[in-house]
Amino acid sequence: MSKFDFDSLRKELEEKGAAIKSLDEAQHIRNEFAGRKAMTAASGSISSIKEPAERKEYGKAFGAYKAFAVQFTDELLQQFERRAKQQSLDLTLPGSRFHSGSLHPLTQVQNEVIDVFRGMGFSVETGPEVESVFYNFDALNTPEWHPARDLSDTFYVDMKGEDRLNWVLRTETSPVQIRVMQTKKPPIRIIAPGRVYRSDKPDATHTPIFSQVEGLYVDEGVSFADLKGTVLAFYRAMFGSDIKTRFRPHFFPFTEPSAEVDMSCIFCGAKGCRVCKHSGWLEMGGSGMVDPKVLDVVGIDSEKYTGWAFGLGIERIAMLKFGVNDLRLFYENDVRFLSQF
Ligand SMILES: [Zn+2]
Structure with missing residues (x-):
């Protein structure tokens, strides 16, 4: 065997x-x-x-x-x-491309805005996005009848155990100004950048969420001339030294007097084109002298101090700067769009 x-x-x-x-x-x-x-x-x-x-x-x-x-x-x-x-590694193969991320165009513009105002001595303040009705409307002198308070315009937040609607998704960043004025003494020189919410149906120029930057300056002897000078300096820093601004009388509850700010059209040099609807001007935001009633609410002596405030939209600036004609593109986050910035 x-x-x-x-x-x-x-x-x-x-x-x-x-x-x-x-x-x-x-x-x-x-x-x-x-x-x-x-x-x-x-x-x-x-x-x-x-x-x-x-x-x-x-x-x-x-x-x-x-x-x-x-x-x-x-x-x-x-x-x-x-x-x-x-x-194992084959050195004869072509290299694979490394895709690095980049900042969202709105973040880029917001950072640029912050840089310009920091250069002018403003500090950055932030606040909550779920805000009380007091800070979002009452303290800002918004009348009870004002349409901004409507359920159809504002997202109210239904808090458990509360029988009335006391909370909203903030409709502007102005509540931050109230919070700062309650806790700090003049001189106050701040900007408040952040997201705000309004019950708008999305289209090329509206989205239910967008970003604002608001500025506030309160001190003795602060005048409308300071406001005009600061706003002009800002738009020149963002869009070039030949930019002009104009102020048109308007109404905002928070300020008195109030004005809308226009900037000379960057596309036609104020000669008139399709973008500026042949007016030579682009609407940029609101501004005005802080209403003395608002100063009284936060305990700042309105006999001694004056102040001004302004607001502007980050998306508006980004659309003009990058030549984007549909606001929704910033929020759809299609990488093919975002990778261009
Ligand atoms: Zn134009």
């Missing part, structure tokens, strides 16, 4: 071969089943077989096993060598 049962050896090799997972294991299996030592051990006992027919049969079985074991382990090795090559 032969010392080796080649059939079960073959079976063992096939089973082990099917289970291996790495080139190292493939090399190990090759040594174990088809290496010189393994083959010497398998063929060694042939000399102890005396019967020639049996010896011949044993030799045939060994030869068949040897051929099988070499071929089987060779294929295993090749398979794992190929796999290892695919996984």
